[in-house]
Amino acid sequence: MDLQLQGKRALITGSSAGLGEAIAIMLADEGATVIIHGRNPERAAAVASSICKRGGLAEVAIGDLSTDTGADEVGQSALAGGPVDILVNNAGAYEHFNWTTALPAQWLKTYETNVLSGVRMIQRLLPQMRARKWGRIITIGGGLATQPVSGHPEYSATLSARHNLAVSLARELKGSGVTSNVVAPGAIRVKAVEDLLIAAAPKYGWGTSWEEIEKGAVADIVQNDIGRLGKPEEIAGAVAYLVSSYADYISGATIRVDGGTVRTVA
Template identity: 45%
Template sequence: MDLQLAGKNALVTGSTSGIGAAIVRLLAREGAAVIVHGRRTEAVADGVAELTRDGFRAAGAVGDVSTEAGADQVAGAALAAFGGIDILVNNAGLLIAPKAPAPGDWLTDLGASQASALYEANVNSVFRMVRRIVPQMKDRGWGRVVMLGSVAAAMPREAFPQYSLTKAANLNQMVSLSRLLAGTGITVNAVSPGLVRTPAVEPMIRGWSQSFGWGEDWDVIEHNAATHVLNTPTRRLGRPDDIARAVAFLASPQSDFINGANLRVDGGANPTVN
């Protein structure tokens, strides 16, 4: 399917690694000019260099979107790079999770400052970027905003409730914003992954393996995590490309009649009706 993204400009926050890097590369492959974002100058430069080396149009934006100053810096660089932004993918976020899938630790191990940091990184960062990018989308008469949610938003686990709270808040932001922007040509949707194998997540899964005695073989670890902890019918963890494909579709003109929707890409881990 041609996603008709040629000529579109996309900003993907948190796109130097993991899911964000997969999203920004797929959007570039589909013809969009892309903004690679991260907090570290070197990582952003490496991401841009890799994309441009492969023949894609890419620029960088450095800054911490969990702060007002950082959001200003990122939005300014992104809007200046290609003359405006058509697609905003709010992927940047923070995960503070226990090394074992057991309840109780967060009652003592997660302090108020960490809980506040989660909210700033996962919820207020989205609000900041929407405020800075969406007004010029309205002027352009077309736009796509895609939030990165989580299966934890609708199926919170006892082990990390503050993270689940932030992802549920983002789904509420998504629905409210989709209605606020009625008639503007802008749609707002969310993609909610299950657990995805990324460099940030793998140490947590290996911690589970140590707790349950699964050994060191990754195939065995992944199968056991997906089957016995997450109860995922596909019996595997997600991959960044699984999420990127869903985001790219929602970011495209092909998804024009999808608005205010939460697309679960979780291998069936959430057993409820959406």
């Protein structure tokens, strides 16, 4: 299927590794020019280089989106090569705090990194999308936005804010030709998740092989109907669909890619 992304330019924040990298690779494979964002120039350049070696088109934008200055730098770099048609707000941070250790300063830091980073990029890139009467804004959310647990309260709250702002933005964009949607991953097999589960394996008695650890984690921590962790390319596929012309009639929606972890009818 041709997703008709030839000639489109896409900025994927936090794309020097993990989910963001997978999204960038898939959009590039579909013909879009992708702008790789990160805070580490070497890592971002390596991802861009790997995409170019696959025959894709990739540029780099470096900056810390938790600050206005960093967001200005990223916006200027992204727009230097031409208008940006697609913004994927993927950048964010996840740390291990609870209601005792997540002090107010940590809440503020997490909010700057996970929520205001996306707001900053929307405000810098949306005007030219409006002017061209076409654009796609995708927010990467998560199941903890709607089904929080006792731990990581500051992180779950920021996910909820991301979902909320994406729907509010969709209402704002009525009739503009620009859409705003959410892709909400479940537990996805990226390096950070692998490291976390491998470290937890002895506590739960899951075994030592990845197959044993994944099976145990799905049974004890990240229950879902599929019986495994998700793959980065499965998230990328949902994003690719939403930014394509086939999703013109979708706005303000949340697509859950979580194996059935979230149990709601809405």
